[in-house]
Amino acid sequence: MRAAVLREIGSVAIEEIDRPVPKMGEVLVKLAATGICHTDKSMVSGGIPAAVPLVLGHEGAGVVEAVGPGVDSVGVGDHVVLSIVVSCGACYQCGLGNLSICEVGSLMSPGGLMLDGTTRLTKGDEELFSLLGQSSLAEYAVVSARSAVPIRKDIPMTVASLLACGAGTGYGAAVRRAPVSLGSSVVVVGCGGVGLAAIMGARVRGATTIVAVDPNPVARELAQKVGATHAFDPTKDRVLREVNTLTKRGADFGFDAVGTKGTVELAFQCVRPGGDVVAIGIEDATNEVEIDLYSLLMQKRVTGTFAGSLIPQIDIPAALELFVDGRLPLDALVSETYRLEDVPRLLDPEFTLPPGRAVVSFEGVA
Ligand SMILES: NC(=O)c1ccc[n+]([C@@H]2O[C@H](COP(=O)([O-])OP(=O)(O)OC[C@H]3O[C@@H](n4cnc5c(N)ncnc54)[C@H](O)[C@@H]3O)[C@@H](O)[C@H]2O)c1
Ligand SMILES: [Zn+2]
Ligand SMILES: [Zn+2]
Structure with missing residues (x-):
């Protein structure tokens, strides 16, 4: 073969x-x-x-x-x-x-x-x-x-x-690992196959403010097509300021679907005290993340996921039903x-x- x-x-x-x-x-x-x-x-x-x-x-x-x-x-x-x-x-x-x-x-x-x-x-x-x-x-x-x-x-x-892999991971990060809650605000850094699916998952879970962050204008356009309510270019826009203006106190959930220097940190800065960040991307296995201790005392949480923490035999057929139904x-x-x-x-x-x-x-x- x-x-x-x-x-x-x-x-x-x-x-x-x-x-x-x-x-x-x-x-x-x-x-x-x-x-x-x-x-x-x-x-x-x-x-x-x-x-x-x-x-x-x-x-x-x-x-x-x-x-x-x-x-x-x-x-x-x-x-x-x-x-x-x-x-x-x-x-x-x-x-x-x-x-x-x-x-x-x-x-x-x-x-x-x-x-x-x-x-x-x-x-x-x-x-x-x-x-x-x-x-x-x-x-x-x-x-x-x-x-x-x-x-x-x-x-x-x-x-x-x-x-x-990709869509299952982004979707699972939002619906299983976080999991995103009804009426919440979400920031997704990186809108490739993984990040776009995280946006879809957040929407399925009832998030009402979904901020997409990606330097590529075509990726941002796709993000808005699949459910992002706002989209920003991290090389030009002041993402943190925009998120704080939109959400008043910072987003409830942040996802990093890039995994390069500073991207988890951006997701972390964008969430409110007590908010949750899910790391998904990993561009280089030696990458490290730097976060400030005080934000942890303010009860921000950082976790990660492999494969969206899916239960494949349950979550994959369910995601496909949502696809058939037009919701994913x-x-x-x-x-x-x-x-x-x-x-x-x-x-x-x-x-x-x-x-x-x-x-x-x-x-x-x-
Ligand atoms: N945790 C897991 O189980 C798991 C599973 C699949 C993929 N991954 C990882 O997730 C990451 C994303 O995978 P993918 O297939 O979606 O990649 P992709 O190449 O399809 O998309 C990456 C996106 O990130 C954007 N980007 C690049 N730099 C950025 C920055 N500084 N800020 C915001 N956006 C930026 C790019 O423009 C692109 O749209 C990769 O690191 C991949 O290895 C992890
Ligand atoms: Zn993969
Ligand atoms: Zn086992």
């Missing part, structure tokens, strides 16, 4: 590798669509460390081609979203319902391995690592059955794929569709992804 392989920082190539075979509790999926998340880009640029050789892609949706032994949650022909929440179902965190920080999944999958600590991907005798338990920039992927979420068959796969305009995120052959160009560190979400579509699958 063809797959986008990262062998060294900065360089991605489409290679022919072996089609993986599902083991116990796993599923083989034929990919129909895979979104390109900023995290793929950061792995190629070296900002987020990657075990190489690595098959990229972690925002996939497709059709179940085969199931391994012991799988009864999905069957051949089912449409599935491949969640980046890789959970064992048996550890302390899973017992608490914190599936996105499963003690096994959160150790194995960022390290390029499946839950059992091995890899399914090979090219002859060579073993390749998998990205976040899926490696969906390839024609087929083997994933843990717990990460393969069955969905309605009438949903476009390009839309469904976004919930695997996920389709507005799909900026352009591409082919697998385009991936080396899209992931070139010199290439800037278009606002919204670039999605790779696999011809003839669903």
Whole structure:
């Protein structure tokens, strides 16, 4: 099968590798669509460390081609979203319902391995690592059955794929992690695939003031299209002042969907005493956040989320029902569709992804 392989920082190539075979509790999926998340880009640029050789892609949706032994949650022909929440179902965190920080999944999958600590991907005798338990920039992927979420068959796969990572993360940050409350005010720093979904999630939860912050005018326009009530350019506008004027005392919730120097800090400054900030973005794994102690005494809270802290089997089908109902305009995120052959160009560190979400579509699958 063809797959986008990262062998060294900065360089991605489409290679022919072996089609993986599902083991116990796993599923083989034929990919129909895979979104390109900023995290793929950061792995190629070296900002987020990657075990190489690595098959990229972690925002996939497709059709179940085969199931391994012991799988009864999905069957051949089912449409599935491949969640980046890789959970064992048996550890302390899973017992608490914190599936996105499963003690096994959160150790194995960022390290390029499946839950059992091995890899399914090979090219002859060579073993390749998998990205976040899926490696969906390839024609087929083997994933843990717990990460393969069955969905309605009438949903476009390009839309469904976004919930695997980016849109699922932004939406979950707003509806699960924060969670945003009715009539509240919200600031979202960064309006890419993740931030735009946080805006949608905030709107679904009944926020009435939603401030989008992004230097890109097209991203700001998209933000207003999907639910932001105001949009500011952090390179020109005095965001903190604008937020204080709009909300009187600072916003109730702040989200950072960028993860560069100063962006969590901006979200933190924009919330009122007692307000909540959720860090989502991470441009570089070594980045640090600086916040003032007095604001903590004023009861501001800072947390973060992996994958929007979603419970995939519940939250992904529910988000798609909201999409069908017109309340979660996920389709507005799909900026352009591409082919697998385009991936080396899209992931070139010199290439800037278009606002919204670039999605790779696999011809003839669903
Ligand atoms: N926590 C998680 O589980 C998780 C999941 C997915 C993605 N991420 C991370 O979230 C971040 C966003 O991902 P994405 O796919 O939406 O990225 P993206 O590239 O689609 O969008 C990033 C947006 O941020 C904007 N931006 C850049 N600098 C800014 C600044 N200083 N202030 C405001 N906006 C700014 C850009 O113009 C762009 O619109 C990335 O760091 C990614 O790695 C985290
Ligand atoms: Zn991602
Ligand atoms: Zn677990």
